[in-house]
Amino acid sequence: MKFTIKNSLFTAIVSELHKICSTKSLLPILSGIKIEANKDSLILTGGNSDLFIEKRIPLHINGETVVEVQEVGNVVVLSRHFVTLLKKLPDEIEISSDDMQKVLIKSGNIVTRMNGLRAVDYPKLPEIKIIHSVEVDFASLTEVIKQTIFAVSKSEAKPILTGLKMEFIKNKLICTATDSHRLSCRELKITFLEEAHSVVVPSKSLAELVHLKGSGSATVHISIADNMIVFSAENTILYSVLIEGKYPNTQTLIPTDFVTRITMNTKELIAGIDRACVFSEEWKHNNVQLTMIDNSILKITTNSAGVGTIEERQRISKVEGLPAIDMTFDGRFFLEALKGIQQEEVTISFCGVMKPAVIRPESDVSYMQLISPLRT
Template identity: 25%
Template structure:
């Protein structure tokens, strides 16, 4: 293999693909990046052989085609520090790879490409196209509610439902639920699958804020996202996802109209006494024209209030401050509608109009000493 390419393009590609590389693996090749010199380009691939694979191609002047696997960390560190705008790569028949740029010259030991596992093939594919900016927003507004523990592995991913000209993403972790829906130009119906949260985080980092389309292809066991020159392949999660429709309260006894920034600021203020060591719920009292918040921990008490409009019954509830803030920060619009159905039923956070998102936050039982 003998190529010349732009250093910045190569560095961007290496840093992105590197994120799919396995940090610990019994197969040395999986701790590396696969490089393939083609006719006018170089192909890069990172793969952890379990959950995630990422590929891309960049332009290159190719004098000799070939393949090699190079240590992802070492290769990335070298490219990052090269002094010139152009990089020359050359690999001999024993996989010794020379990297040269300006006056800098490195020779590093490569691994034969034959030792690199093949990426899975997508079989029985169905799929859709969705604007990059829309998918990025949808992931951002649901991924915060993905479960971090793997007590139920299926909940470490986000449920995708596609049908009737809509795409819906749903994440749950036992304490909250995030749902985001958009219309799409697709004839797919009844398509449902769960994508690992880790894969969605990587896709989100690659997605630009533009109206070009991301292509999603779904097979029986894997999913493929194509974002510009990148592809991300992930293994779908198996199992029974929560019946989220039955978890969403259908009725409410109170509806509150709230300025989102007022609620966020107030929660942040009364959270100042709460730490990982000194945990305490935030007490929220929803009244006719005011929401009063308070917290109590061994280091002190805090209280605050702000105006809001309540229709229905007054209600007093407790919430985990982080879960409450996550829901509010991911809500769209200057105002939100909050629906309540008593102190022990989940809080629903909704847009003022339409149903583009729905966040559920489960309440926390309050003790008398939390009263402030």
């Protein structure tokens, strides 16, 4: 194998794959990146026991030659030292390997030799039997993931809650995440006429998908199998296992009636909650108290015995129902929920003492956040 490539492009892709390469696997080869040099492209593959990403680098990008393949072949290079070395080399590099898996890396007057591994020993990517497939706008899918994924559980006590539920029904994709204390749900219109189907995708896999655009592709093709999901965009394929188990029926958690509903400026409320969190860190749950005053003002308060008190008052744009709010929430949870809302105004429905609050963008029923109050 022998090829020449622009190091800036090569390093960027190797760095992406290095992040997911396993360091604790029973298969040491998974700590490496497989490099395949073909006549028409380079293919780089990295992964772990749950996730694999395959990146294709064509010989030409936007009419510019970025790769020259002198000899086809393949090899696996341990990623840790490889990516560190690449970041310290000039812009153009030549990489070659021999039958003994000895890898030679040249850049100007710099010559580096590394021990490689046989590519034939690298796990083969699975050939899946597709049950359902759908094509989705990449930017829209990325937005939906970002607006929901933060609400997944960080604890492995209930593995099913560490993933994002993706429900494909007639012309609609519904993404749901919950950690039992909060819930985030977003709907996206898609073209899907097959039988309804839902899967739970590990949040780590979707986090990598969000950062893997780089292909210039406007759409992503999603293929679903019994125990795997595959996201394919131009020059990038992501394979992920699915989380097995029954996801809780979150619809039963959503209140249907409210006691008080207020509408506020989104950016101003985000800034206010953010300031309140400065003093709330000593509390286990970043306690921030919300109180309505005079049917038109929301008071945001946090108390720290060792630091002091922050109190802020913001004007409410609209009030419906009873003018009675005096509840405490996890400020960090509230802030993360608000940051997913892009509209100018946000609506918050308070459904009674110790019942969850429902947060939605004004005039948008496709996106909803649910946050349970704290006992004080």
